[in-house]
Amino acid sequence: MKKTTAIVYSSRKGSTRRYAEWLAKDCGADLFPLAEAVVDQLAEYRTVVYGGCVYNGLIDGISFIKKNRDVLRDCRLFVFTVGLTQPGDEAAFQQVLDRNFEPQELEGLRFHHFLGALDFKKMSLMQRLMMRILKKSIQQKPKEARSELENYVLKAYGGQVDFTNRAYIRPLVEEICSPPEA
Numbered sequence: 412m413k414k415t416t417a418i419v420y421s422s423r424k425g426s427t428r429r430y431a432e433w434l435a436k437d438c439g440a441d442l443f444p445l446a447e448a449v450v451d452q453l454a455e456y457r458t459v460v461y462g463g464c465v466y467n468g469l470i471d472g473i474s475f476i477k478k479n480r481d482v483l484r485d486c487r488l489f490v491f492t493v494g495l496t497q498p499g500d501e502a503a504f505q506q507v508l509d510r511n512f513e514p515q516e517l518e519g520l521r522f523h524h525f526l527g528a529l530d531f532k533k534m535s536l537m538q539r540l541m542m543r544i545l546k547k548s549i550q551q552k553p554k555e556a557r558s559e560l561e562n563y564v565l566k567a568y569g570g571q572v573d574f575t576n577r578a579y580i581r582p583l584v585e586e587i588c589s590p591p592e593a
């Protein structure tokens with residue numbers, strides 16, 4: 412008999428791990444950091460959920476799911492991303508999808524996006540540099556054209572913001588717990 416749900420995640424600074432841990436608790440799922448995930452073991456689960464943080468438009472570790480679709484063909488697959496893209500901003504999320512997937516790779520995948528966190532002190536030198544570039548590009552926009560999150564990024568530059576919230580995972584938990592379509 413198949414096991415129920417496995418959550419695999421890749422997190423650099425901890426916010427994706429936090430969501431993965433909440434999901435694992437709320438769904439009674441087994442949890443695997445990507446580095447410890449073995450695809451043949453995951454194929455034994457009815458549902459596999461992959462969570463990846465987004466840096467510079469790229470979903471961390473997503474190639475693991477893409478290259479193993481054949482082995483996971485009998486699993487229900489979900490992907491959740493964690494970043495500062497505003498949830499509900501379809502156009503922005505479509506850009507993330509376009510950057511990470513060929514159109515045919517999207518088939519059979521269900522997506523959710525959750526808000527993450529930023530802590531300037533935890534960033535590598537390279538990430539601080541990128542943040543500086545991001546800050547400059549936001550500052551070039553007229554104030555009224557800046558999104559709420561862009562304003563937060565400016566405010567938090569040099570400090571920290573944390574938008575992680577356990578309530579965000581509820582729709583994904585409900586989907587995972589609902590019986591697979593016949």
Ligand SMILES: Cc1cc2nc3c(=O)[nH]c(=O)nc-3n(C[C@H](O)[C@H](O)[C@H](O)COP(=O)(O)O)c2cc1C
Pocket residue numbers: 421422423424425426427428464465466467468469493494495496526527528529534537538539541542
């Ligand atoms: C250098 C840098 C680049 C980032 N690029 C993106 C991005 O392209 N899209 C996005 O939604 N969030 C972006 N973020 C925000 C991260 O996705 C966010 O901090 C997330 O919570 C990180 O997850 P982690 O804590 O699991 O590493 C970026 C953050 C940094 C520091």
